[in-house]
Amino acid sequence: MNVQVGAGLPAPRGGRDASGAVLFEVRDLAKRFRLPRTRLLRAPGAVTAVRGVSFDLSAGESLGVVGESGSGKTTLVRLLLGLERPDAGSVAYHGGALRREVQAVFQDPASALDPRMRVADIVLEPLRVLHIAGDRRARLAELLDAVGLPAAAAGRYPHEFSGGQRQRIAIARALAPRPRVLLADEPVSALDVSVRAQILNLLADLRAGFDLALVLVSHDLSVVRHLCDRVLVMLGGEVVEAGDTRAIFRAPQHEYTRTLLAAIPRLRLRPG
Amino acid sequence: MSEALRVRGLTVSVGGLEVVRGVTFGLERGGRTGLIGESGSGKTLTALAIMGLLAEGLTARGEVRLGEEDLLRLPERRLCRLRGDRLAMVFQEPMTALNPVMRIGDQVAEPFRVHRGLSRREAHARGLELLERVRIQDAQSKLGAYPHQLSGGQRQRVMIAIAMACSPEVLLADEPTTALDVTVQAQVLDLLSRLVDEERCTLLLITHDLPVVSQLCDRVLVMYGGRIVEAGPAGEVFGRPLHPYTGGLIETIPPLDEELPGRRFRAIPGVVPGAGEFPAGCPFRNRCARADERCVEMPPLTGDGHQAACWHPL
Numbered sequence: 127m128n129v130q131v132g133a134g135l136p137a138p139r140g141g142r143d144a145s146g147a148v149l150f151e152v153r154d155l156a157k158r159f160r161l162p163r164t165r166l167l168r169a170p171g172a173v174t175a176v177r178g179v180s181f182d183l184s185a186g187e188s189l190g191v192v193g194e195s196g197s198g199k200t201t202l203v204r205l206l207l208g209l210e211r212p213d214a215g216s217v218a219y220h221g222g223a224l225r226r227e228v229q230a231v232f233q234d235p236a237s238a239l240d241p242r243m244r245v246a247d248i249v250l251e252p253l254r255v256l257h258i259a260g261d262r263r264a265r266l267a268e269l270l271d272a273v274g275l276p277a278a279a280a281g282r283y284p285h286e287f288s289g290g291q292r293q294r295i296a297i298a299r300a301l302a303p304r305p306r307v308l309l310a311d312e313p314v315s316a317l318d319v320s321v322r323a324q325i326l327n328l329l330a331d332l333r334a335g336f337d338l339a340l341v342l343v344s345h346d347l348s349v350v351r352h353l354c355d356r357v358l359v360m361l362g363g364e365v366v367e368a369g370d371t372r373a374i375f376r377a378p379q380h381e382y383t384r385t386l387l388a389a390i391p392r393l394r395l396r397p398g
Numbered sequence: 399m400s401e402a403l404r405v406r407g408l409t410v411s412v413g414g415l416e417v418v419r420g421v422t423f424g425l426e427r428g429g430r431t432g433l434i435g436e437s438g439s440g441k442t443l444t445a446l447a448i449m450g451l452l453a454e455g456l457t458a459r460g461e462v463r464l465g466e467e468d469l470l471r472l473p474e475r476r477l478c479r480l481r482g483d484r485l486a487m488v489f490q491e492p493m494t495a496l497n498p499v500m501r502i503g504d505q506v507a508e509p510f511r512v513h514r515g516l517s518r519r520e521a522h523a524r525g526l527e528l529l530e531r532v533r534i535q536d537a538q539s540k541l542g543a544y545p546h547q548l549s550g551g552q553r554q555r556v557m558i559a560i561a562m563a564c565s566p567e568v569l570l571a572d573e574p575t576t577a578l579d580v581t582v583q584a585q586v587l588d589l590l591s592r593l594v595d596e597e598r599c600t601l602l603l604i605t606h607d608l609p610v611v612s613q614l615c616d617r618v619l620v621m622y623g624g625r626i627v628e629a630g631p632a633g634e635v636f637g638r639p640l641h642p643y644t645g646g647l648i649e650t651i652p653p654l655d656e657e658l659p660g661r662r663f664r665a666i667p668g669v670v671p672g673a674g675e676f677p678a679g680c681p682f683r684n685r686c687a688r689a690d691e692r693c694v695e696m697p698p699l700t701g702d703g704h705q706a707a708c709w710h711p712l
Binding site: 386 | 609632646661664
C-alpha cells in the first residue's frame with residue numbers, strides 16, 4: 127500500500143506547479159467493504175466498491191465520473207479525499223497539503239451544512255480548522271461574491287436559503303482555503319431543474335477563474351458532457367471506458383456506455 | 399371524447415395559505431397526461447387531493463369527478479373502496495410506500511383480498527401472476543421476500559403491480575422513476591406504458607422531467623406556484639411553448655448531441671419561491687423577462703386546445 131497524502135503546513139500559493147502538472151495519480155485502486163454478518167457461523171460477505179481504477183488528474187483539468195448507483199463513484203471520491211483507505215493500489219497527491227488543496231461539494235446541501243451555524247462561520251470554518259491566517263472578513267466578502275450570494279447572507283442560517291443558494295454556501299466553503307482540486311459529487315441532483323443551470327455555470331466560472339481542477343461525479347451524462355474535458359465511465363466498481371468527453375459521446379466504445387447514452391430520455395417535440 | 403376524471407377549481411390550503419389554486423383539468427379516457435412542475439408547484443398535492451390522501455391540516459375544495467362520484471365529497475369509507483380499485487397511485491419512493499414488515503406476496507395479494515374478496519390462496523395466486531406480468535425475475539421466490547431485499551427497480555415494479563392489480567380506471571404516478579438509475583428508469587417506464595395500454599387505464603404522470611413526459615404522454619399540464627400555467631397536446635407544448643416558464647424549462651435541458659451555445663447552461667433566473675412567497679398575480683412574474691404591470695393580475699388559462707395563463711405569451 128502506498129498512500130501518499132501531502133502532509134505538513136499548507137504550501138504557499140507561489141509554490142504551485144505550472145498549470146497542467148499532474149496533481150492526482152491514481153493507480154490500480156481497490157476498495158472492499160465488509161457486509162454485516164447475516165449468519166452466525168458463516169463468514170460475512172464483502173462487496174468490492176472500487177477495483178483496478180487508474181487515472182491522472184492534472185491541474186486545471188475537469189474530469190467527469192459517470193455511472194449508476196453502486197458503480198463506485200462516491201467511494202472513489204472518498205478515496206481521493208482520504209476519507210477511505212484503499213485496500214490495494216495508491217492515490218498519490220502531488221500538490222501541497224491535500225487537506226487544504228482538495229475540497230468537496232456534496233449532493234444534498236441541506237445535510238452538508240450545520241443548521242446551527244451562521245453562513246459566515248460555515249464558510250470560514252476551513253480557514254479556522256486549517257489555521258490559515260489572513261483577513262477573514264475580506265476573504266468572506268470575496269467568497270460570497272464569488273458564488274453570487276449577497277453580503278447580507280453572512281449573518282443568516284442555512285434554513286433561510288433555498289436549495290440552490292445552500293449549494294452556493296457549500297461551494298463558498300469549499301473555495302475558502304483556495305483549493306486546487308474541487309470534488310463535486312452530484313452537486314445539482316437535489317436541486318430544482320430551473321436552478322441547476324445556475325450552479326453548473328457557477329462551477330464552470332470558478333474553474334476558469336480560480337484555475338481549479340474539477341472532478342464531477344454525476345449520473346447525469348448531459349451535465350458531464352458540457353462541463354468536463356475527460357470522462358471515466360464506471361460500472362460495478364471498474365472503469366469500463368475512459369477518454370475525451372466529445373469522443374466518448376460521439377462514438378462510445380463500451381457496450382455499457384452505449385446503453386447508458388441510449389437510456390437517457392430525449393425531449394420529443396412532435397408526437398407520433 | 400369522454401373523460402375518466404375531471405378536476406374543477408381544485409384548491410388546497412394549509413391554514414389560510416392556498417398552495418394549489420383553482421386547478422381545473424380533465425383526463426381523457428385512456429389518455430396519458432403529464433403533469434410537470436418543480437418542488438412547490440403543487441403537483442404532488444394535486445395528486446394527493448385527488449386520492450383523498452392529503453395530510454392532516456391540509457384541506458381541499460372544488461370538485462374531483464370520477465364517473466358519477468365527487469371524490470372530495472365522498473365519506474372516507476367509500477373512498478377506501480375506490481382507492482386501489484378504480485383509482486390507484488404509484489409513489490416516488492417505493493421504500494417508504496411499501497410496508498417494510500410485510501412480505502411482498504401479501505402486499506401484492508392485498509388488493510385482491512380487500513377489493514375482490516378473494517381467499518388468501520386465490521389472492522396469492524393472482525399476486526404471483528401479477529409479479530410475473532411486471533417482469534419480476536424469479537417471482538415465486540420473491541413472494542416471501544421483504545421490500546428491503548429487493549432492488550429499487552424491483553420495488554418500483556412491485557408498487558406498479560399493486561397499483562394495477564384491480565385494473566384501475568385512473569392511475570396517478572408521482573415521479574415513479576426519479577429515484578432510479580437511467581437504465582432502470584427506461585425499463586420501468588416501458589413497463590408502466592405497456593400495462594397502462596393493456597388495461598386501457600388513464601394515466602396522470604407527475605414529474606419534473608420533461609423528456610420523460612415527451613416520450614410517454616400525449617397531453618401536458620405545466621404547474622407553477624400552485625397553478626396550471628400551460629396545458630395542451632405534448633407535441634405542441636414542447637414544440638411551441640406559450641408560457642415563458644415552459645419555454646424556460648425546455649431551454650434548461652442541455653443538448654446531448656451538440657455543444658452548448660456559448661458554453662453556458664441555460665438557466666431560469668431567480669429561485670422557486672417558498673410556499674406563500676410567490677408574487678400575487680402571475681406566480682412567475684418575478685422571474686419572467688416579459689413581465690410588466692399587467693401581470694399583477696393573474697391571467698386566465700385561455701386558448702383553444704393549447705392553453706396558457708399568460709398576458710404576454712411567447
